Amino acid sequence: MRFGLIWSEAFSGLRRNASMVISVVLVTFVSLTFVGAAMLMQMQIGTMRAFWQDRAQVQIYLCASGSTAATCTAGAATDEQIQAVEAKLESPALSPLIKEIRFQTSEEAYQDLVDLLGEDEASFLTPEQVSATFWVRLVDPTEADAIVEAFAGAEGIEEVRDQLELLDPLFSALTVATYIAVGIAALMLIAAVLLIATTIRLSAFARRREIGIMRLVGASNRFIQTPFILEGVFAALIGAILASLAVLAGVRFGVEGYLQSRVAFVTTWVGMSEAAVVVPVLLAIGGVLAALSAGFAIRRWLRA
Structure with a gap:
């Protein structure tokens, strides 16, 4: 398989659909930021519960x-x-x-x-x-x-x-906030998946002549599909990286820089070590969802 040609086709598709790619990046960024926030909130609840249970x-x-x-x-x-x-x-x-x-x-x-x-x-x-x-x-x-x-x-x-028992209302409120963040994140992820699929279909339609030529010269379906899948994964990973940076910045400046000095009754906060655990998860979610969505979309288009 000629990887240079595949990468060239992938970046060519990204340039042709720049506006849709930006939309994918933004939707993925927002959705994964909510996912990261929900994960950190759940970690915070667990940390606080363990701290107060011990005391x-x-x-x-x-x-x-x-x-x-x-x-x-x-x-x-x-x-x-x-x-x-x-x-x-x-x-x-x-x-x-x-x-x-x-x-x-x-x-x-x-x-x-x-x-x-x-x-x-x-x-x-x-x-x-x-x-x-x-x-x-x-x-x-x-x-x-x-x-x-x-x-x-x-x-x-x-x-x-x-x-x-006096802390149960606090834990319940934080849990409800986590559920809300997860719900918003789920809706945004669905929107991102649909947007990626739409972007891949539009990219395939714009290059239908090229795809036809590749089929005539005997190119395999895998060779044809790979550039389109890479387009979706690349756009989603940019959004996941931005979401990861937002999570790290939120912990560094929001939690360690603001909350720790102003909310005295909470002595255990999530920190950069917890954020470092969240980042790979966000990158994995973005990459896997994009690959599955793009792969499904291009396979259906090629069968059509």
Whole structure:
């Protein structure tokens, strides 16, 4: 097979259909940029979930003097009730699930409130009105329901809260955003595939005389099809390269340069190492889809 002739034919087709090639490049660029963004968002969700799962705790709030829960009608939790909670946490049924237990007195909890809000803002409360709390870190944070069920509704306990549940709305919102990005990317990829197929058909029609001559001199279908497939792959790869550069720039300047310094509560962000994983995937998707679309289009045209 004469590769020089094949490449010459491919670049000739690209020059003849420059406007359509630019359209393919742009559509592929936009669609693969959404694909890359969706992949990075999913990586970010996984990173954040792993980070917070490792640090999430179950908080057992004991009744304080101002508690209004039905389990706090007798007032603040007594020493006997506090000891009962501690004994239950250390029981054979629950202790295998627990990595660490920390008890925070109402005075310590009040001081934390003062440190957080300042003395002026916290002055409307007294230490007796702030709940003493057991902080329970689990071996497996997903088993927090066992702790919640063991203490929910017990006398002397105002509330049992799983910190991981507070983050579920955030993870759900990010997941929905990922699905939206994937949906847009899928639609754009379909448009890119159809556009590539249309471009190849137009290119074949413009060179129908040349194709006829090649058939007469005995050129194989593979020899005839290869330049057209290369046209589609070349245009799609340009779009994939632009999408890869957009993903790398987004991580470098958007995540590392902007978000890391302004969103303090998130300490784990995707970085260039994750972006480097996404880039080959984008290039592979662009090249494979273009090759399949162009190959299918030219084979159908040659059979027509």
